[in-house]
Amino acid sequence: MPTIHTLGPNSTDSYHAACRLTAADPHYQGATIRCHDSFEAIYQNLAQWPGDYFLVPVAYQDASGTSWTNNNYRYSKVLKIVHTFAQPLLPLLLVENTAVQNQRMVLHAATDALREKLAAERGQAITAQYYSSKPLVAAAFASGQFQYGIFSEASFQDGADYQIIDRYQPEMVWCLYQIQAQQ
Numbered sequence: 001m002p003t004i005h006t007l008g009p010n011s012t013d014s015y016h017a018a019c020r021l022t023a024a025d026p027h028y029q030g031a032t033i034r035c036h037d038s039f040e041a042i043y044q045n046l047a048q049w050p051g052d053y054f055l056v057p058v059a060y061q062d063a064s065g066t067s068w069t070n071n072n073y074r075y076s077k078v079l080k081i082v083h084t085f086a087q088p089l090l091p092l093l094l095v096e097n098t099a100v101q102n103q104r105m106v107l108h109a110a111t112d113a114l115r116e117k118l119a120a121e122r123g124q125a126i127t128a129q130y131y132s133s134k135p136l137v138a139a140a141f142a143s144g145q146f147q148y149g150i151f152s153e154a155s156f157q158d159g160a161d162y163q164i165i166d167r168y169q170p171e172m173v174w175c176l177y178q179i180q181a182q183q
C-alpha cells in the first residue's frame with residue numbers, strides 16, 4: 001500500500017487531515033502516513049517516492065514566500081492531483097506574553113495575515129519569526145523570547161503572563177497528489 005507523505009508531527013493539522021482521509025475514503029484506507037519536518041523536505045525528495053501520495057493544504061507557504069500555488073506549477077510534471085477536500089483546522093490561538101514587550105511574534109508563515117491584522121489594530125511593527133509547523137511555534141513561544149504567538153490550541157501551555165487575544169478555526173482545502181515517476 002502506498003504512503004501518504006505530509007507535515008508532522010502527529011499533532012499537526014496535516015497529520016489530522018491525513019488520518020481523516022485514510023479513515024473516511026476507501027481508496028486510501030490502509031495507507032501509511034509518514035510525517036516530515038517540513039513540506040519543503042517532501043518537495044525536495046519527491047523522486048524517492050513514485051506512486052506514493054503527498055497531502056498539502058492549499059494555504060501552504062514557507063518563510064521564503066514559496067507557496068502551494070508556486071509549487072503546484074513548479075512540480076506539475078511530478079505531482080498529479082487525485083483528491084481534494086475541505087476540513088476545519090485545529091483551533092488556533094493568538095496569545096500574548098504580557099511579560100515580554102519586544103513586538104516579536106512566532107508563527108507559521110501561512111498565518112502571517114493574522115500577524116498583519118494584529119499589527120494594524122495595535123499600531124505596532126510586529127516582526128515575525130517563522131517555524132515550519134504550529135507545534136514548533138508553540139514550543140518557541142514557550143521559550144519566553146516572543147511577545148506574541150499563533151499556534152494550535154492543543155499545544156497551548158498556560159502561563160501566568162499569557163493572555164489569549166483571539167481564537168480562530170478556519171476551514172482549509174487539502175490537496176492530495178499522487179507522486180509520478182520523474183522523466
